[in-house]
Structure formats: structure tokens, C-alpha cells
Amino acid sequence: MPRVSTDQLAARRRQILDGARSCFADHGYEGATVRRLEQYTGLSRGAIFHYFRDKEALFLALAEQDATRMADVVAEQGLVQVMRDLLDSARTPGSGPDGDAGDRSWLGTRLEVSRRLRTDPEFRARWQAHSGALTAATRARLERQAAAGALRDDVPVPVLAQYLELVLEGLVSHLAMGLPAGDLDAVLDVVENGVRATSHTR
């Protein structure tokens, strides 16, 4: 009998992640039971937990997937573009990467785990490790921009990076709660200009 190829393993892993993302979006973290995860992924619990140790590991893998995707956009276009993309996808429900209910519901799931993050230091450490790709990409891009003279030079790069990440957290929270997008494009313009060299006196 032929062994399962690496491609097949990766495809199976992707199938689980896609199904789990929709399941979390539709039912939240607590509501994503093993039975529902089976339904959404089309796989048995045995298969699912062969790839992921437990529901927490599945959730963190999705957070890591997000961070990696966002880090790709950051490297090319910056963190503000990530925010603009989030804003767009919140405006067009159903446009989620997997054709599911959109990013908004998934963002809500992320907020739901806030209690866990707050009360469980180990979980928080794992969460931070999984979202580290985004922080690294943001800093790297800002460093490149600073070297090119495109960045304001009166504030250290790590502070600017944390500033952008804080705005991203605000946007995630805002959209996840279903609050109106309103003037947020103009707000993001303020944020973007706020880190650039040209909009500030020397």
C-alpha cells in the first residue's frame, strides 16, 4: 500500500484548519464541540486530533495562520494595509478566505478567548508565540522604512511598531463586536501619516 504523501498530509491539515475556522466563526470557541468540528471538517475526531493535540492547539494554529498571512501583507505593504484589508472584509460579509461567514465572526472568537488569555499564563505564552510572526514582520518593515528615510525619526521604531499593533487590536475588537466601520478609512489615514516622515515637523 502506498504511503500518504507529504502533499496529502498538508492537504488534510488544511482541510481541518478550514473547517475549524468556519466552526469557530459559527459557534464561538466554547460552542465548537468535537462533534461540530467533525461535521465542519468532514473528518473523525481521531483524524483531527492526529494532526492537532486538542482544540486549543487547533485554535492557536488558526491564530498562527492569520499572523503568517498578515505578516506577508506587512512585508509588502505594511500593517496599515492589513488593517485596510480587515476593514474591507468586515464590509463584505461572506468574503472570508474560505467562503465562510467572513472574518468578523472569527475575530469575535478571538475576543472570546480573552478570558483564557487573562487567566492562563501558559496559554498566553503560546498565543504570543503564535502571533510573533506579525510583530517580527512589522518591526522589520519599519526598520527598512526608517533606513530609507520614509519614517518619522523622533520616535524609536519599536514604539511605532507597538503603536500600529495597538491600533490593529482596536480595529479587531471594534469589528469583532460588530460596531460600524464609519470613518475608519480616514482614521487609518491618520495612523498611516502618523508614522511617516513627511507629515511631521523636524
Add this chain to the structure above:
Amino acid sequence: MPRVSTDQLAARRRQILDGARSCFADHGYEGATVRRLEQYTGLSRGAIFHYFRDKEALFLALAEQDATRMADVVAEQGLVQVMRDLLDSARTPGSGPDGDAGDRSWLGTRLEVSRRLRTDPEFRARWQAHSGALTAATRARLERQAAAGALRDDVPVPVLAQYLELVLEGLVSHLAMGLPAGDLDAVLDVVENGVRATSHTR
């Protein structure tokens, strides 16, 4: 028999709110059962729900209490000062207004209701009504600053107000998740200077 005075009614209402805040902070929204609310307030369910229709009304009253307190600070010192105060209270656990576990746990409770906000438009409308005092105070202060020439004049005041509120949402989310305060003071300096007239070219 003497009738209960208005002062006594207000004191009783405050007693319920103080107890409920600690209960939500310790047990989260779902975990704040009627039995626990009785324990934390020292009152019977009959007394509690004489003052507040249900747990949701109690939660929203606490949100309104926050918004009103913050609005007072905003009127005097601006929304960035509200953020600095949040940062301080997150750094000193146990310094919550009621000597409870601090603001952080309560902020976490707010994030926990994100799912409810997302999926229940009526609840969202009530939430927004209860937090409206903060938005109104923020706009009013910015209008005063604009009239005094202290504000950048290249961005409309409503956009600046939404910008500050978005950063506040990010800070609430960040602190509620127990993430490190890090360089956030310096980040708030960037935010504060970003709305002022002096830090921008004309």
C-alpha cells in the same frame, strides 16, 4: 414605618453595582450566576432584580458607569488621560475602584460579551447607548480644543474622535488579555501628539 429615602435607594443601587462588578471580574459574564451575584452583593435575588431587570441590565449599567466616569476625565483632561489611567490601573492590580481584583478582569468581561454584541443587534444598540456618554464627551472636548487652535486642523474632529476611541479599544483589548504594558506610555505620547496642532506641518 418610615419610607426608604432616595439616599438609601441610591446607596443600595451602588451596593449592587459594586458587588456585581467584582463578581463579573472574578467569574466572567457567564460565570456570574444569580447565586454568586447574591453572595457578592450581600442581597437577595429579589432585591437585586428589583433594581435591575436582569443580568444584562446590570452589566450594561456597569458599562454606563464606566463611560460616565471616563467622560468626566475626558472633559477635564482628554481621552488620552483616560488611557493613561487604564494603563496605571493595569500595572497595579488590586487598585480597582472597589478594591477588587483591579480593572483588568472587568475589562476582560467586556471582551467576553463580544459574541453577544456581534450576534444580538438589540444588545449592541443598548451597549452603544450606554457608552454614548464617552463619545459625546470626547467630541465636545476636541471641539473646544479645535476652537482654541490646539488641534491639528487638517483632519475633521469626528475622525480624530474616532481615532482616539479606536486606540482606546485597542488598549482595552490589550490590557484585558493580560498582554504586557511595555512601551505603551510612549505609544500614548505618539497618539496624543498626533492630534495636536504643534506636532504637524501646516
